[in-house]
Amino acid sequence: MKPGRRMSPKARRTILCWLVLSPLVVAVLFPFAVMFITAIKPPTEVLRPTWWPSEVRLENFVTMWKATNFGTALMNSIYVAVLSTLISLIVSIPAAYAMSRLRFTGRGYFQQFLLVSQMLSPIVLVIGLFRLVVALKLLDNVNSVVAVYAAFNIAFSVWMLQSYFSTIPRDLEEAAWMEGASSWQALVRVFLPLALPAMVVTAIFSFINAWNEFVIALTMLRRQESYTLPIQVFSLVAGRYTVEWHHVMAAAFVATIPVAVVFAWLQRYLVRGLALGAVK
Amino acid sequence: MNRSFLTNPYVLVAPGFFLAAFIILWPLLQLGQISLSEVNRFGQLKGFAGLENYVAVFTDPQFLSALARTGIWTFGIVAGTIILSVPVALVLNEDFYGRGLARIIVMLPWAVSLTMTAIVWRWALNGESGMLNSALRGLGLIDQNVQWLAQAATAFPVQIVIGILVSIPFTVTIFLGGLSSIPDDLYEAAKLEGASNWQMFSRITLPLLGPFLNIAVVMNTINVFNSFPIIWATTQGGPANSTDILVTYLYKLGFNFGKLGEASALSLMMFALLLLFTIIYVRLAMRGERA
Amino acid sequence: MSFNWLKTAFVGSVAAIALAGNAYADTVRVTVAEYSSKTGPYFEKVASEFEAANPGSDIQIEVVPWDVLQQKLTTDISGGANADLAIIGTRWLIDYVQQGVAAPLDEYMNDEFKGRFIETFLSPSVMDGKTYGLPIAASARAMYYNKELFEKAGITQPPANWDELKAAAQKIKALGGDVYGFGLQGKEIETDVYFYYAFWSQGGNLIDKDGTSGLDSEAAYKAAELYKSLIDEGLTEPGVTSLNREDVQNLFKQGRVGMMITAPFLAAQIKEEAPNLKYGVAAIPAGPNGDRGTYGVTDSIIMFENSQNKETAWKFLDYLFTTDKREEFTAGEGFLPVNKEEATRPVFAENADLKAFTDLLPNARFAPVIPGWEEIAAVTSNAIQKIYLGQGEIKPTLDAAAAEIDGIIAKNK
Numbered sequence: 001m002k003p004g005r006r007m008s009p010k011a012r013r014t015i016l017c018w019l020v021l022s023p024l025v026v027a028v029l030f031p032f033a034v035m036f037i038t039a040i041k042p043p044t045e046v047l048r049p050t051w052w053p054s055e056v057r058l059e060n061f062v063t064m065w066k067a068t069n070f071g072t073a074l075m076n077s078i079y080v081a082v083l084s085t086l087i088s089l090i091v092s093i094p095a096a097y098a099m100s101r102l103r104f105t106g107r108g109y110f111q112q113f114l115l116v117s118q119m120l121s122p123i124v125l126v127i128g129l130f131r132l133v134v135a136l137k138l139l140d141n142v143n144s145v146v147a148v149y150a151a152f153n154i155a156f157s158v159w160m161l162q163s164y165f166s167t168i169p170r171d172l173e174e175a176a177w178m179e180g181a182s183s184w185q186a187l188v189r190v191f192l193p194l195a196l197p198a199m200v201v202t203a204i205f206s207f208i209n210a211w212n213e214f215v216i217a218l219t220m221l222r223r224q225e226s227y228t229l230p231i232q233v234f235s236l237v238a239g240r241y242t243v244e245w246h247h248v249m250a251a252a253f254v255a256t257i258p259v260a261v262v263f264a265w266l267q268r269y270l271v272r273g274l275a276l277g278a279v280k
Numbered sequence: 281m282n283r284s285f286l287t288n289p290y291v292l293v294a295p296g297f298f299l300a301a302f303i304i305l306w307p308l309l310q311l312g313q314i315s316l317s318e319v320n321r322f323g324q325l326k327g328f329a330g331l332e333n334y335v336a337v338f339t340d341p342q343f344l345s346a347l348a349r350t351g352i353w354t355f356g357i358v359a360g361t362i363i364l365s366v367p368v369a370l371v372l373n374e375d376f377y378g379r380g381l382a383r384i385i386v387m388l389p390w391a392v393s394l395t396m397t398a399i400v401w402r403w404a405l406n407g408e409s410g411m412l413n414s415a416l417r418g419l420g421l422i423d424q425n426v427q428w429l430a431q432a433a434t435a436f437p438v439q440i441v442i443g444i445l446v447s448i449p450f451t452v453t454i455f456l457g458g459l460s461s462i463p464d465d466l467y468e469a470a471k472l473e474g475a476s477n478w479q480m481f482s483r484i485t486l487p488l489l490g491p492f493l494n495i496a497v498v499m500n501t502i503n504v505f506n507s508f509p510i511i512w513a514t515t516q517g518g519p520a521n522s523t524d525i526l527v528t529y530l531y532k533l534g535f536n537f538g539k540l541g542e543a544s545a546l547s548l549m550m551f552a553l554l555l556l557f558t559i560i561y562v563r564l565a566m567r568g569e570r571a
Numbered sequence: 572m573s574f575n576w577l578k579t580a581f582v583g584s585v586a587a588i589a590l591a592g593n594a595y596a597d598t599v600r601v602t603v604a605e606y607s608s609k610t611g612p613y614f615e616k617v618a619s620e621f622e623a624a625n626p627g628s629d630i631q632i633e634v635v636p637w638d639v640l641q642q643k644l645t646t647d648i649s650g651g652a653n654a655d656l657a658i659i660g661t662r663w664l665i666d667y668v669q670q671g672v673a674a675p676l677d678e679y680m681n682d683e684f685k686g687r688f689i690e691t692f693l694s695p696s697v698m699d700g701k702t703y704g705l706p707i708a709a710s711a712r713a714m715y716y717n718k719e720l721f722e723k724a725g726i727t728q729p730p731a732n733w734d735e736l737k738a739a740a741q742k743i744k745a746l747g748g749d750v751y752g753f754g755l756q757g758k759e760i761e762t763d764v765y766f767y768y769a770f771w772s773q774g775g776n777l778i779d780k781d782g783t784s785g786l787d788s789e790a791a792y793k794a795a796e797l798y799k800s801l802i803d804e805g806l807t808e809p810g811v812t813s814l815n816r817e818d819v820q821n822l823f824k825q826g827r828v829g830m831m832i833t834a835p836f837l838a839a840q841i842k843e844e845a846p847n848l849k850y851g852v853a854a855i856p857a858g859p860n861g862d863r864g865t866y867g868v869t870d871s872i873i874m875f876e877n878s879q880n881k882e883t884a885w886k887f888l889d890y891l892f893t894t895d896k897r898e899e900f901t902a903g904e905g906f907l908p909v910n911k912e913e914a915t916r917p918v919f920a921e922n923a924d925l926k927a928f929t930d931l932l933p934n935a936r937f938a939p940v941i942p943g944w945e946e947i948a949a950v951t952s953n954a955i956q957k958i959y960l961g962q963g964e965i966k967p968t969l970d971a972a973a974a975e976i977d978g979i980i981a982k983n984k
Contacts, residue, residue: 010375010376010377011377013374013375013376014376014377014378016376017371017374017376017379017382018376018378018382020367020371021368021371021372021382021386024364024368024386024448025382025385025386027445028385028386028388028389028445029385029388030404030412030415031389031392031397031400031401031404032388033411034400034403034404034411035400037411038403038411043844044844044845047409047821047824047825048409048825049406049408049409049410049411049413049414050414051411051414051415051418067608087299090295091295091296091299092296094291094292094293094295094296095292095293095295095296095297097292098289098290098292098293099293102289102292103289104289104290106290107289110293110297113297113300113301114300115558116555117300117304118499118502119502119506119551119554119555119558120304120308120551121506121508121527123506123508123527123530123531124311124506124527124530124547124550124551125304125307125308125311125547126646127307127310127311127314127323127534127540127544127646127649127650128306128307128308128309128310128311129303129307130646130649130650130652131307131310131649131650132303132306132307132310133650134650134651134652139650139652140633147299147303148303150299151299151300151302151303151304152300152303152304154296154299154300155300158296208390208391211393212392212393212394212395213393214393214394214395214509215508218639218643219642219643219646222602222633222635222643223631223632223633223634224611224634229393230393230395230396233393233395233396233399234395234396234399234636235605235634235636236608237399237636238605238636238637238638238639240605240606240607240608240636240637241606241607241817241834241836241840241904241905242607242817242820242836242840242844243817244608245403248399249400249403252392252396252399252400255392255393255396256388256391256392256396259390259391259392260384260388260391263384263387263388263390263391264380264384267380267383267384267387270387270453270456320666320670321645321666321670322645322648322649322666322670322672323645323646323648323649323650324648324649324670406813406818407808407809407810407813407814408749408808408818408821408822408827409818409821409822409825425809427809427810427813428813429758429810429812429813430757430809430810430811430812430813430960431812431960435813515758516758516759518758518759518812518952518953518956519757519758519812519813519953519956519957519959519960520812520952520953520954520956520957520960520962521953531642532949534642534645535641535642535645536641536945536946536949537943537945537946537949538641538645538666538945540645540649
């Protein structure tokens with residue numbers, strides 16, 4: 001065999017890896033294929049389970065955008081996801097810092113409280129949450145959803161950040177103190193930049209949770225102008241006497257794109273931020 | 281060390297604590313109150329009921345079968361997810377062409393709201409107009425349409441498989457983080473000593489992945505136990521309640537039948553169950569680590 | 572530029588808070604069930620027309636998907652944050668009345684207003700002599716049949732009774748291919764109702780005179796035997812327990828089902844989605860003694876007892892129930908007219924499909940007015956799903972369901 005025709009080890013590994021992954025890749029892409037193909041079918045063909053439509057109707061996306069009030073819902077979703085992520089990060093970073101760097105009484109209780117707060121699903125709590133939001137006069141206000149998402153994300157964010165923070169050597173901050181920086185300055189100038197990957201991962205997790213959340217948004221938001229994407233898409237299917245599946249699928253498909261882009265963009269952080277972080 | 285006000289631990293912890301406590305504990309107290317009350321279908325309290333609501337839930341045969349099914353559901357999805365996610369994470373940790381793309385594909389289910397995924401699957405699983413049957417027929421794997429959702433015998437396994445598919449991204453991400461935290465020199469040293477791949481996996485990778493595994497088990501269990509959309513969108517717990525788990529049973533109890541007192545009692549019982557599981561698991565996992 | 576939306580959102584939410592704080596006197600919130608993509612726009616339009624005609628009034632429409640309407644109303648009322656007006660299923664009304672949530676409307680209604688309605692549709696909203704809701708949507712069920720399949724199979728008349736239906740289904744099955752004789756719904760909302768069509772035609776009653784369930788009767792056994800035999804002989808579509816109403820309707824639109832029983836709105840859908848389908852609408856088949864029953868169903872719009880703006884809310888109701896507004900809504904959604912004058916409009920009067928439905932109205936039966944009906948319906952659906960699946964013998968399964976229903980009735984007394 002000529003040496004030139006032999007595969008490099010990496011090429012061989014590539015084939016093997018993709019081979020192993022292929023069943024999962026097929027299973028994962030299947031619903032997306034269903035979504036996409038249904039979305040581009042002419043309305044009269046939607047009910048026929050053919051894989052290839054007689055013609056490609058990309059204008060379905062345009063009609064969907066108008067028919068489903070997609071733009072408003074997209075803006076609401078972005079607003080809710082970004083703001084709730086920011087809030088939960090802002091309150092979680094100091095808490096995580098305290099948990100990883102400082103010893104104080106009540107530390108253990110706080111940790112247990114966080115774990116316990118993870119166990120309540122919104123469905124379980126929805127009536128109580130609703131009463132809270134009503135008492136605060138925040139009903140039908142997207143900010144009520146922001147606050148609830150932020151609160152539900154705190155536990156996970158603190159836990160993620162804390163485990164990563166613990167892996168950042170103390171020496172670096174101590175060195176900064178030696179040079180006369182206050183503990184606050186050391187925190188901001190030395191510590192936080194090092195913690196960036198973890199913050200990015202935590203932000204991604206929070207963002208995804210907020211982006212996809214359903215039950216709370218459904219309960220708290222009442223007018224179409226305040227709907228987020230999952231609610232908007234759901235309202236196209238839930239109990240209407242006829243369902244325009246091509247619109248539903250087009251909307252679902254477009255709604256996934258922003259998150260997929262975020263994944264692609266921040267992918268290297270996703271693993272790096274989780275690494276090192278001993279989860280003990 | 282010059283401790284300023286801003287690095288006082290209580291000051292640092294306070295905002296997070298109060299936000300979470302306020303938004304999570306307040307509703308929990310409400311729930312406790314409703315569960316001990318006589319309550320009409322609109323959640324208006326009509327007097328003290330003692331443990332009546334709890335007894336009513338316990339004596340409902342639906343509760344017991346939903347409880348058992350929740351056990352199968354949770355165990356099936358969590359075990360399936362972990363078993364599949366370990367090799368997937370190992371592969372994605374290798375260096376190969378298109379790894380970035382592969383990682384994005386594996387993460388993709390995460391990018392879709394679970395409600396949407398469930399709706400798409402319901403559409404795909406439709407016996408006559410569903411694209412799953414038409415795909416399987418096209419591949420020659422079946423020659424008659426399978427009515428996936430017509431009976432629990434096919435519906436429930438399919439629901440578990442969907443559950444596994446949507447749990448993989450989170451789990452793989454956690455494992456990838458774990459894998460990249462294992463220092464390379466450990467493997468190099470093992471190779472020098474002539475260890476086989478399997479030995480390296482079972483002696484180095486798996487033990488060091490331990491804490492990540494535990495986290496994946498606990499987090500997935502919590503999520504799956506409380507997971508509502510997959511079953512609700514595909515079968516609503518039917519036919520004849522044969523795919524009901526506790527959450528769907530809870531939803532019917534509270535919102536379809538208007539028994540908010542019983543629903544609140546059930547909510548708290550579910551919470552207690554999860555708590556119990558987590559405590560036991562954490563204890564066991566810790567003992568395992570010490571041994 | 573790129574942050575403009577953020578600013579808008581902030582300003583918007585601040586405005587929303589301000590609005591909630593000092594909502595001015597004439598704000599009326601209306602919770603509306605979403606029947607189709609037309610529902611929201613229709614109500615928004617009517618609201619703005621009303622606002623223009625009544626300066627100072629502000630009608631806020633909240634469109635809720637039907638599947639979560641009950642959940643939303645429950646949480647709303649439990650939190651004391653319900654709207655002023657809401658559409659509800661009339662079968663839920665008794666709970667609203669018993670708990671004092673719904674306000675009686677009689678003091679606002681004069682004879683002219685009352686006279687607008689077709690009696691059959693208004694009466695389900697009347698309890699203890701008081702009117703608690705107005706029928707905003709009404710429908711009944713009739714049998715659709717595919718004329719092309721009938722012709723191919725050599726069937727000349729739509730079946731008048733269940734024996735003929737079975738014979739017709741056999742002929743359609745004999746055509747071969749992937750067409751099915753009778754579309755049988757076995758999943759989700761109205762699974763029980765689909766069973767009642769056969770049950771009623773056998774002379775059955777959902778609630779017997781003594782106030783107990785009628786499921787443990789000969790009529791119920793016979794009806795279940797009939798459906799089960801249709802399933803076992805392959806005269807229905809396969810996997811009936813995986814098809815809800817929309818799924819069966821979709822098969823019908825594709826021309827793959829010979830007959831099915833459903834509501835008038837299927838005709839409206841066929842016009843848009845499958846304009847080439849040749850179909851007819853006929854009466855629901857009769858039983859051996861000529862009994863037959865169709866399911867009459869109305870949704871009511873109610874006024875909440877705790878509403879602060881009952882006067883304006885009523886004015887809006889009055890406006891909603893004028894003939895032109897009704898016609899636009901009813902025709903758009905494919906319901907039956909509830910106003911007498913509305914029914915005389917050409918859209919309805921000259922519609923042959925609709926005639927099959929209105930002809931059946933004397934046989935219309937509504938969901939019994941007893942508390943806990945949703946739970947009873949669920950017990951019934953579960954029992955017949957078991958029978959369809961062959962997981963339970965007919966008599967014991969129905970007897971057990973009847974006993975469970977009796978328990979529910981006794982508990983709610």
